[in-house]
Amino acid sequence: MPESLTITISQNAAQHVRSFTQKAEDDSISLRVGVKGGGCSGLTYDLSVDSDVRDDDKVIEQYGVTILIDKKSYIFLAGTTLDYSGGLNGKGFEFYNPNAKTTCGCGTSFSV
Amino acid sequence: MNNMPLYQLHKRAGASFITINGWEVPYSFENPVIEYDSICQGLVVMDRSYVGRLWVTGKDGLDLLNRLSTNKLDELSPRNGEASILTNSKGRVIDLLYVSRVNDDLLILTSPQTPNKIMEWIEFYTFLEEVNVENITEKFAMFSILGPQAREFVGELVGSLGIEMSRYENRLASIGGQEVTIFRSDPIDSPGFDFIVERKGAISLWKTFMSKGAVPVGEQCFDLARIGRGIPRYGAEIGDSVNPWEANLQEHINFEKGCYIGQEVILRLNTYGKVKRRLMYLEFSENDNVLVGDRLTENGKDIGEVTSVVREPGSGITFGLGFVKKNSLLNSVKLNSGKDSVSLSELSS
Numbered sequence: 001m002p003e004s005l006t007i008t009i010s011q012n013a014a015q016h017v018r019s020f021t022q023k024a025e026d027d028s029i030s031l032r033v034g035v036k037g038g039g040c041s042g043l044t045y046d047l048s049v050d051s052d053v054r055d056d057d058k059v060i061e062q063y064g065v066t067i068l069i070d071k072k073s074y075i076f077l078a079g080t081t082l083d084y085s086g087g088l089n090g091k092g093f094e095f096y097n098p099n100a101k102t103t104c105g106c107g108t109s110f111s112v
Numbered sequence: 113m114n115n116m117p118l119y120q121l122h123k124r125a126g127a128s129f130i131t132i133n134g135w136e137v138p139y140s141f142e143n144p145v146i147e148y149d150s151i152c153q154g155l156v157v158m159d160r161s162y163v164g165r166l167w168v169t170g171k172d173g174l175d176l177l178n179r180l181s182t183n184k185l186d187e188l189s190p191r192n193g194e195a196s197i198l199t200n201s202k203g204r205v206i207d208l209l210y211v212s213r214v215n216d217d218l219l220i221l222t223s224p225q226t227p228n229k230i231m232e233w234i235e236f237y238t239f240l241e242e243v244n245v246e247n248i249t250e251k252f253a254m255f256s257i258l259g260p261q262a263r264e265f266v267g268e269l270v271g272s273l274g275i276e277m278s279r280y281e282n283r284l285a286s287i288g289g290q291e292v293t294i295f296r297s298d299p300i301d302s303p304g305f306d307f308i309v310e311r312k313g314a315i316s317l318w319k320t321f322m323s324k325g326a327v328p329v330g331e332q333c334f335d336l337a338r339i340g341r342g343i344p345r346y347g348a349e350i351g352d353s354v355n356p357w358e359a360n361l362q363e364h365i366n367f368e369k370g371c372y373i374g375q376e377v378i379l380r381l382n383t384y385g386k387v388k389r390r391l392m393y394l395e396f397s398e399n400d401n402v403l404v405g406d407r408l409t410e411n412g413k414d415i416g417e418v419t420s421v422v423r424e425p426g427s428g429i430t431f432g433l434g435f436v437k438k439n440s441l442l443n444s445v446k447l448n449s450g451k452d453s454v455s456l457s458e459l460s461s
Contacts, residue, residue, distance in 0.1 A: 034239055034240060035239055036179070036237075036239055036241075037176060037179055037180055037236075037237025037238065037239070037373070038176075038179025038180060038237070038371060038372060038373060039179075039371045039372075039373070040201070040371055040372075040373065040374065040375045040376035040377070041201045041373070041376075042200075042201045042237075042373045043237075044371070046239075070239060070240055072239050073239055073240075102201070104371075104376050105376060109371065111201050
């Protein structure tokens with residue numbers, strides 16, 4: 001698969017994920033990245049920690065972080081970069097998704 | 113063509129029929145005047161087996177529907193329900209759904225034209241959630257008891273639970289040894305109870321209603337009642353060219369629940385005064401042959417269109433519903449197709 005169709009996590013985002021997975025003291029914890037129905041534009045991004053890998057999960061390792069993406073979400077997320085901006089003005093985790101044609105005002109919801 | 117479960121029985125009873133989305137549906141039984149008088153003053157029974165019915169199972173059904181539609185559904189307790197509008201990301205109406213929680217599952221009533229479309233919509237937005245949707249429309253019959261005396265009638269039939277049921281609530285009951293789901297959906301605003309029963313038990317249930325004095329009515333009577341009360345209908349006033357404000361559906365929007373598909377657009381339309389037309393009640397002076405699609409004019413300028421029209425049996429008064437531009441003055445409105453002058457009234461919201 002070409003590089004652009006994988007899901008990428010930035011170093012910043014990876015560091016932030018590692019900081020809370022290490023706190024959990026469980027090496028099997030991964031970052032689950034997915035899509036849910038809802039939000040103003042139709043689809044919203046969903047981030048959670050998960051220690052169960054499903055049969056149809058796409059598994060990506062980057063900067064010491066394991067990312068799990070279910071098959072259906074992957075269709076809408078291929079090519080996405082996950083970044084993190086902290087601090088007072090930071091927005092937390094941010095998705096740069098080339099599939100998103102429109103996004104809602106707060107940026108958490110998109111349509112394709 | 114889909115056959116109503118009781119098509120032959122209705123035919124033998126003298127019903128005339130019209131086709132709605134491939135269903136042959138009773139239009140009227142023998143006397144439209146008595147039918148209309150009964151729905152306004154007494155009670156009637158109507159075979160609405162063509163209304164779309166979906167059955168949703170899986171623990172995430174309420175949460176998902178809450179994220180997809182305008183009303184707050186995620187905290188519905190068993191037996192309770194809500195009407196909620198499914199809208200797209202442009203804030204246009206896909207359909208008005210009547211959702212009721214039956215134990216851990218959900219019963220959804222849709223318009224006759226939309227059950228498969230809505231099922232596909234829900235499935236598209238199902239990712240890791242446990243949600244399964246089944247179209248049960250053709251497995252069951254559905255009869256509605258409508259009219260001001262409906263509560264008392266249902267109370268006599270199934271006891272106090274019929275009287276106690278609030279709007280959008282459902283109960284399971286046994287009638288003549290058959291299990292029946294009763295859903296108070298109030299489709300024409302006054303108390304209205306839908307009885308959903310397996311097809312094999314349909315004749316027996318219908319005969320029970322008849323033996324207890326319910327007057328059978330068809331689409332003509334239903335349309336007279338719903339137009340007279342300003343209730344929009346899919347295909348006429350509801351569809352994907354309309355937003356909830358235009359169709360006077362705002363009572364089904366929860367403004368505090370947070371995000372759902374279309375929320376941003378729907379709120380912006382109201383906040384910035386961008387709703388350009390509204391649904392109004394129309395009464396026509398000359399009772400000309402008014403047709404759906406006829407244009408409304410004011411001093412020669414086009415201000416809207418007729419979306420539904422009926423003629424009251426007996427009096428012959430012709431009335432309807434229509435979309436009218438918001439900035440029109442509503443003075444001397446006429447039909448551009450004839451000499452009728454049209455009086456317009458606001459709908460209650």
